Amino acid sequence: MEVPQGLGVNQDIHAGNATLDLEDREHQAGWVRVRVEESWFTVERALLARYSDYFAALFQSGMTESEQDELCLKGGVHARGFLIALTVCRGEIPTISDADELVDAVECAAFLQVPRLVRHLCDIIDSDNCLLLYQAASIFGVHALFHSAALFLCDAFDELKEAAEDTISADLLQYSQSLSPSAYIAIGTHSPSMDMLHDCFRTVCYLDEKEGEWKHLTNLPTLCSTSMAGVAVLDNRLYIVGGVYGYGKETVDASFCYNPATGAWIVLPGPQQQRYDFTLLGHEGRLYAIGGEFQKRIISTAESYDAKKGEWTFIQQAPRPIASAACAVARQRMFVCFWKPPDTTDIFEYTPAIDEWKLVTTMIRNQSYGHCMVAHRDNLYVMRNGPCDDFLRCLIDCYNITTGQWTALPGHYINSKGALFTAMIRGDSVFTVKHMLTLQYTITDNGWKPCRQMKGFPKSGSLWTCLLRLPKMGPVIPQLDAQGKEEETTEGFGEAIPQL
Structure with missing residues (x-):
């Protein structure tokens, strides 16, 4: 079972009683194992509750899942996006240059409601990724990122005009141009x-x-x-x-x-x-x-x-x-x-x-x-x-x-x-x-x-x-x-x- 590298990922795979002892200690310490696609992440409950509105609501809901040691996220989140979210929430600054990683990060920010990840994505907007983030934010409904990308496009429209007209819809183009540069x-x-x-x-x-x-x-x-x-x-x-x-x-x-x-x-x-x-x-x-x-x-x-x-x-x-x-x-x-x-x-x-x-x-x-x-x-x-x-x-x-x-x-x-x-x-x-x-x-x-x-x-x-x-x-x-x-x-x- 492949586990992505990075902060918040438990890479020690044990067997038998050693694994049971480890899981018992983690449960007592307030940790939870989260499955995303085929990958498992061992994460502090407090970290998830603090930075993700989704997990904060889940842990306080009183539902069966709120007390489980293992959770499975289905749909809306990819392992790469979840790893990026964990990295940002732990105060690190990940390098995200791949287009698929950017889209995964936007999707994760929307599904798990992670304001810190949204702020990070807003901060890394540049002329290389502006149109991609603008479109992704529109699809997944990340309003703060949507507006920030629209403002960047408004400011840099002379340089990005040709690419924007070929890439994004007329509605997105019109909204950006309605803003004040x-x-x-x-x-x-x-x-x-x-x-x-x-x-x-x-x-x-x-x-x-x-x-x-x-x-x-x-x-x-x-x-x-x-x-x-x-x-x-x-x-x-x-x-x-x-x-x-x-x-x-x-x-x-x-x-x-x-x-x-x-x-x-x-x-x-x-x-x-x-x-x-x-x-x-x-x-x-x-x-x-x-x-x-x-x-x-x-x-x-x-x-x-x-x-x-x-x-x-x-x-x-x-x-x-x-x-x-x-x-x-x-x-x-x-x-x-x-x-x-x-x-x-x-x-x-x-x-x-x-x-x-x-x-x-x-x-x-x-x-x-x-x-x-x-x-x-x-x-x-x-x-x-x-x-x-x-x-x-x-x-x-x-x-x-x-x-x-x-x-x-x-x-x-x-x-x-x-x-x-x-x-x-x-x-x-x-x-x-x-x-x-x-x-x-x-x-x-x-x-x-x-x-x-x-x-x-x-x-x-x-x-x-x-x-x-x-x-x-x-x-x-x-x-x-x-x-x-x-x-x-x-x-x-x-x-x-x-x-x-």
């Missing part, structure tokens, strides 16, 4: 202003890719600062936290949140520890404020903001004091660059479930300071200045979190005075922007290939960039007045921003 957003560096000194360039802009130019989305609230602030997107909402104002670098205590669906800004509490020039990262319902400066001193404290509760709480402090650190999320894992002069970049991972920092890898390069880090699939791309602090050129190093290997992308990249230090990735494309130009790259196995050049941002200086899904039709845009009250206006939405 991610738009490239840019915000200049501004301090809070007074109404009487209104700065017409205190705006949030989006890139109109059809016309190749930047257009007005919304104005920043009067008291909002983007100077040395934290800027991040969480659940398709733009957060601007902290920042400084005045010559003395006084800290802004509040946070500001913009919802593109309604066009409204709201004011939220700032971190408990006043900070500026810090790292802000949005991930799984929380913002993470890491390090920064306070009263001209670099700090290592870190906090988490629960968006549902509206509360900041302290988490494990960073491994060492750090300011303006580059960060990225790859495969649902949070990574932060810590630079150690003159030539060392340490990449740490923060794991929220156990509130722990762990050193993942170290890169030693001349001029190794990582100005920006972005993630694509299993890869972290660290952009750094060129030789002899040549900021007109940029070097890129790639770290694969699965293999643990570093590679240097060949050649130098034209940095356009810092454009590559504000990069954002959508699908297989990279967007960079500066005052001179906006450049789009295509990510290939051999590096980043420039594919399109558009107009630059209309205001010079440092930029914050992110991705937001905007309504397809221009909404009524409520703004915040000086007292934080909403004012409705349609003025300016979609208008091109004049160049300075």
Whole structure:
């Protein structure tokens, strides 16, 4: 009898009394043997009940099967899919590249109702498997995966159009195209202003890719600062936290949140520890404020903001004091660059479930300071200045979190005075922007290939960039007045921003 290899699989086959003793011990310890097709899996009952809604309901049903030492799954689940589910539930990250394995995993996630497996499948969507997962999720009714794959197709439609039209049904194609694609957003560096000194360039802009130019989305609230602030997107909402104002670098205590669906800004509490020039990262319902400066001193404290509760709480402090650190999320894992002069970049991972920092890898390069880090699939791309602090050129190093290997992308990249230090990735494309130009790259196995050049941002200086899904039709845009009250206006939405 063949038993698949992997976590959760008992491969010790005994005979006679030894087998009976083993089964007795496993029963007492809360284990159950599950038959899937011709394979047997010995699994903890608690693991199945915790991660599978199907098994949780079965074990609490009071039916005869709920107390049996052996269960047989008939129909709807294949051994490969069940093994993948067990691996994911045990916290491992399986490599699933075969099309049949992907379909088996989707079928298992649907039949056994395994949310963690669904999240994993959503996270591994890429241009190679998007259409397959979209179709499989539609067949088996895995709604979260269906929607995630539809959004990916919406974002990468130009690259996948021909394959999509040949592969999926018209209904699936229509649904994906009814969604709003991610738009490239840019915000200049501004301090809070007074109404009487209104700065017409205190705006949030989006890139109109059809016309190749930047257009007005919304104005920043009067008291909002983007100077040395934290800027991040969480659940398709733009957060601007902290920042400084005045010559003395006084800290802004509040946070500001913009919802593109309604066009409204709201004011939220700032971190408990006043900070500026810090790292802000949005991930799984929380913002993470890491390090920064306070009263001209670099700090290592870190906090988490629960968006549902509206509360900041302290988490494990960073491994060492750090300011303006580059960060990225790859495969649902949070990574932060810590630079150690003159030539060392340490990449740490923060794991929220156990509130722990762990050193993942170290890169030693001349001029190794990582100005920006972005993630694509299993890869972290660290952009750094060129030789002899040549900021007109940029070097890129790639770290694969699965293999643990570093590679240097060949050649130098034209940095356009810092454009590559504000990069954002959508699908297989990279967007960079500066005052001179906006450049789009295509990510290939051999590096980043420039594919399109558009107009630059209309205001010079440092930029914050992110991705937001905007309504397809221009909404009524409520703004915040000086007292934080909403004012409705349609003025300016979609208008091109004049160049300075």
